[in-house]
Amino acid sequence: MTPDRAALVAAARTSIAKGSKSFAAASTLFAPDVRERAWLLYAWCRRCDDLVDGQDHGHDRVIVHDARERVAQVRAMSEAALRGEPTGDPAFDALGVVAAETRLPARYVHDLIDGFQLDADDWMPRSEDDLYRYCYHVAGAVGCMMAIVMGVPPEDEAVLDRACDLGLAFQLANIARDIEEDDRVARCYLPMEWLVEMDIPPGQHMKPPFRDRLVVLARRLATRAAAHEASARVGATALSFRSAWAVLAAAGIYGDIARTVAARGRHAWDHRVTTGKAAKLGWIAKAAAQAARRGAIPEGPRGQELWTRPR
Structure with a gap:
């Protein structure tokens, strides 16, 4: 039926x-x-x-x-x-x-499911590139699918790159916010190379002696998220007013998660970071103005320093 x-x-x-x-x-x-x-x-x-x-x-x-x-x-x-x-x-x-x-x-559907497979295989990132590949599979691919839902042609790779950037920004914010929650179920998405750099033993990153070093890594995630969020905002120029309004509101609402984690420092994981109702309404209002001015956003080439999804 x-x-x-x-x-x-x-x-x-x-x-x-x-x-x-x-x-x-x-x-x-x-x-x-x-x-x-x-x-x-x-x-x-x-x-x-x-x-x-x-x-x-x-x-x-x-x-x-x-x-x-x-x-x-x-x-x-x-x-x-x-x-x-x-x-x-x-x-x-x-x-x-x-x-x-x-x-x-169908490739985006397959890419997302491959991200679930990584978790099922107890995979953990060794390098920053590994981290980005994971973020692509579990969120960047969703960004691409959402862009297509909004009417972006599946062959418009440049706009899909910007949509992927928004997914990457969301997932990097998620990882920063959920470090403690992930640790409780024996997961860690901080690259092993980052932990080694900070002299944090594997599996010990939530222990009090390493909290200040963990803050450095959480703020690094927030900085990476902000860079991809900024790139994604440029992609709003290709969308209709209402789609751009929704995307820019989501970027602001979710971007606040990463910004709050960074601002809270060692207290970032005392309580789960959320964006309150008043802040959401504020971003919806700001995003309306941003969407109305989206034609004034300088398009320019996407930053070469940004990680790029696989083709």
């Missing part, structure tokens, strides 16, 4: 409301057709992440012992959805709808 699109949209709207207040707020700024597709794509991403990580809408994560089997399940159901086959799971059926409506290249 062909899934009912309206029912899938309703389920996706519930998913984003539970899973991310920041993205839910930014998504309301999209035009209705883009908004629905963004919700549908989010629902699939959220469901995959929850299945692999043993969590509920990004919360209450636990250590899972069959992660590889879960990734295989995600891969099989996603492939079925891309073929247009009903899967019996609204989130995967949502992917099928988005792919059919937007000419979404």
Whole structure:
């Protein structure tokens, strides 16, 4: 039986409301057709992440012992959805709808699932390049998919690079914010080379004697996130007003996470960093003005110092 699109949209709207207040707020700024597709794509991403990580809408994560089997399940159901086959799971059926409506290249779906595979294999980065490759797989690829949902042609690689930058910025902020949460489930996304540079023994980075050194690395992540956020903002010039408004609002709302982690220093992990309602509304207002002036943003070439996604 062909899934009912309206029912899938309703389920996706519930998913984003539970899973991310920041993205839910930014998504309301999209035009209705883009908004629905963004919700549908989010629902699939959220469901995959929850299945692999043993969590509920990004919360209450636990250590899972069959992660590889879960990734295989995600891969099989996603492939079925891309073929247009009903899967019996609204989130995967949502992917099928988005792919059919937007000419979404399957490679981005595969790239994201490969990121889940890295986690299932207990992979950890050795170098900064490793860190960026991971960020691409779990977030940069989503940025590319979101750009296509917003109407960017799949062959426009320059704009997709900017969209990828926003995903990288979000993930770098996530990693900085979640260092303590990740440590609780035996994960660490700080490159081994960074830990060696700071003379932090493996697995000891959350211990009090190393807190000041950890702050240096968290601020490094925030600086990298800011550079990619700035690059992503240039990409807003290629979008419609409402899409640019949503993207610029999300960039500001999520960018505040990295900025707050950096500002809190050694207290960054005492309580989970979030962006409050007033700050979200402030960014929505600022983003409207920024989107209206997006034609004045100097386009220029993308910074050569920025990490570039694989082709």
